[in-house]
Amino acid sequence: MDAGDGTSPGGAAVVQPRPALVKVRAPGREWWFLPLRILSVVVLLGAWQAFGGQERSGIEFLPRFSDVVQGLVSLVQDDEFWRATRDTVQVLVLGYALTVVVGIPIGVVMGAKHIVRRALRPLVGILLATPIAPLVPILIIMLGIGISARVATIFILAVPILIENTAASVATVPRRLVDMGHSFGASRRQLAMAVIVPASLPGIFAGLRLAAGRAVVGMVVGELIIASAGLGQLIQLYSTTFDAPKLFATVVAVLLIGLGAVQLVQIAERRSGRWRR
Amino acid sequence: MSDGHRRVRVDSVTKLFPNAQGGTFTALQDVTFDVGDFEFLSIIGPSGSGKTTLLRILGGLEFPEHGAVVIDEAEVRGPGRERAIVFQDFALLPWRSVLGNVVFPLELRRVAKGERDRRAHEAITLVGLAGFEDYYPNMLSGGMQQRVGLARALAVEPEVLLMDEPFGALDAQTRTVLQDELLQIWERDRKTVVFVTHDMAEAVFLSDRVLILSANPGTVHRVVTVELPRPRLDELRRTAEFADLVGDVWETLQTLTR
Ligand SMILES: Nc1ncnc2c1ncn2[C@@H]1O[C@H](COP(=O)(O)OP(=O)(O)O)[C@@H](O)[C@H]1O
Ligand SMILES: [Mg+2]
Numbered sequence: 001m002d003a004g005d006g007t008s009p010g011g012a013a014v015v016q017p018r019p020a021l022v023k024v025r026a027p028g029r030e031w032w033f034l035p036l037r038i039l040s041v042v043v044l045l046g047a048w049q050a051f052g053g054q055e056r057s058g059i060e061f062l063p064r065f066s067d068v069v070q071g072l073v074s075l076v077q078d079d080e081f082w083r084a085t086r087d088t089v090q091v092l093v094l095g096y097a098l099t100v101v102v103g104i105p106i107g108v109v110m111g112a113k114h115i116v117r118r119a120l121r122p123l124v125g126i127l128l129a130t131p132i133a134p135l136v137p138i139l140i141i142m143l144g145i146g147i148s149a150r151v152a153t154i155f156i157l158a159v160p161i162l163i164e165n166t167a168a169s170v171a172t173v174p175r176r177l178v179d180m181g182h183s184f185g186a187s188r189r190q191l192a193m194a195v196i197v198p199a200s201l202p203g204i205f206a207g208l209r210l211a212a213g214r215a216v217v218g219m220v221v222g223e224l225i226i227a228s229a230g231l232g233q234l235i236q237l238y239s240t241t242f243d244a245p246k247l248f249a250t251v252v253a254v255l256l257i258g259l260g261a262v263q264l265v266q267i268a269e270r271r272s273g274r275w276r277r
Numbered sequence: 278m279s280d281g282h283r284r285v286r287v288d289s290v291t292k293l294f295p296n297a298q299g300g301t302f303t304a305l306q307d308v309t310f311d312v313g314d315f316e317f318l319s320i321i322g323p324s325g326s327g328k329t330t331l332l333r334i335l336g337g338l339e340f341p342e343h344g345a346v347v348i349d350e351a352e353v354r355g356p357g358r359e360r361a362i363v364f365q366d367f368a369l370l371p372w373r374s375v376l377g378n379v380v381f382p383l384e385l386r387r388v389a390k391g392e393r394d395r396r397a398h399e400a401i402t403l404v405g406l407a408g409f410e411d412y413y414p415n416m417l418s419g420g421m422q423q424r425v426g427l428a429r430a431l432a433v434e435p436e437v438l439l440m441d442e443p444f445g446a447l448d449a450q451t452r453t454v455l456q457d458e459l460l461q462i463w464e465r466d467r468k469t470v471v472f473v474t475h476d477m478a479e480a481v482f483l484s485d486r487v488l489i490l491s492a493n494p495g496t497v498h499r500v501v502t503v504e505l506p507r508p509r510l511d512e513l514r515r516t517a518e519f520a521d522l523v524g525d526v527w528e529t530l531q532t533l534t535r
Contacts, residue, residue, distance in 0.1 A: 184361070185357075
């Protein structure tokens with residue numbers, strides 16, 4: 001191999017290919033970055049600890065940080081908590097999977113077909129702007145208080161942003177790539193799978209990330225309103241019994257699930273993105 | 278030299294586009310010409326004379342309002358296996374390696390993996406990119422990217438090669454190197470080539486005939502036959518005969534752009 005010598009075998013003037021992985025220090029990766037991060041968290045938690053635990057009309061409205069940690073510890077030892085967490089995660093996974101399976105194909109067709117875009121745009125726009133809470137009672141009437149209504153809540157909240165992002169990036173796939181695929185005889189399906197979807201991946205992943213965030217919101221809203229199971233039911237329980245430490249601990253658990261979901265999408269995104277434009 | 282039977286027939290092709298005023302714009306009007314078997318034909322003309330449109334019609338990506346393109350007695354109704362296009366802007370898939378880009382059309386045609394890789398490696402070697410199989414397009418210079426574009430077209434073993442200003446985006450030096458290499462490849466494995474360019478020296482150096490289009494609407498203005506001997510080597514560019522032919526094409530184009 002003569003990949004490095006700067007000339008091609010044909011003797012042509014060829015630029016030296018750039019090394020694939022030049023390590024560039026990303027901004028914010030200086031040595032003091034981590035200590036600073038830790039410090040800011042410590043200050044925040046210290047303030048929380050200092051101001052927490054005050055009482056108003058006999059009720060502790062902000063538990064101390066240490067109380068919340070204690071609440072977390074006792075929750076983690078509680079089977080009920082784990083059952084609720086499993087239930088919540090299961091609904092989230094179902095709702096998100098449905099969002100992906102339905103959202104991406106619709107987005108692709110919308111981005112590729114002008115007529116479909118015209119037809120669906122307003123609907124997607126309305127869904128994007130609609131507050132979800134008033135819809136939940138309707139979903140309950142339609143689907144009952146089982147898993148379906150909660151999955152549907154997640155789906156309705158998450159799917160429009162995924163459709164929107166997918167469609168927008170499909171619509172801007174360079175025409176020359178589509179022509180190229182076409183000229184070599186790609187079928188419709190081949191064109192979609194081998195050219196359009198991979199070319200749109202950055203936009204699709206942006207949609208997946210935003211949809212994951214909204215799915216978590218849908219999960220929480222659904223459980224708070226439906227409250228038949230899951231962490232939402234625990235939150236209801238602890239708030240009606242004024243068990244602030246456990247309430248906060250449960251909310252932290254929900255936040256962690258949300259963070260985890262978004263993190264998973266980002267890992268998938270990094271895995272798929274070996275190439276840069 | 279179109280001594281063989283004709284391979285491509287462009288018959289009274291007229292192409293209209295909608296214009297901004299809601300009317301129609303005639304991009305090509307009544308364009309007629311043949312391309313012989315194994316002939317190297319260049320199409321040159323001022324910008325806007327419909328060169329790209331004509332090539333896209335030949336490729337089956339665009340359809341004429343009147344007239345037809347006939348290849349091997351069959352009217353062109355879309356892209357076909359006997360043709361391959363080399364695009365001006367390379368049109369490489371940025372997420373695929375050199376090898377991945379070259380095997381791409383073979384994957385579409387469901388060529389078996391072993392055969393696919395063999396043909397791709399052959400084409401990659403032919404364009405001088407052996408050893409670069411695992412590079413991604415963004416790691417390559419423009420010249421190397423277009424070699425990939427050429428290898429991809431060669432890998433499908435087309436009978437008719439359609440090239441739209443393939444070297445137009447490259448610097449002058451790289452351009453002449455690629456012209457030389459293209460001719461070497463073509464001498465070894467002759468194909469019918471339709472080559473769009475706006476570079477007169479390039480058209481003369483490569484071609485058996487140069488078809489000159491005039492603009493508004495695009496029509497065949499003149500066909501110049503290039504009787505220079507083959508194989509053509511770089512030295513040819515510095516001969517008087519070559520300069521005369523380029524001058525001839527240049528003067529014709531001057532009258533068209535005025
Ligand atoms: N899709 C299109 N819609 C409308 N007008 C077009 C389209 N494609 C090309 N044209 C017009 O047709 C004319 C010829 O274009 P083109 O074939 O690209 O010329 P060239 O390649 O010779 O520069 C130009 O005036 C261009 O604006
Ligand atoms: Mg053009």
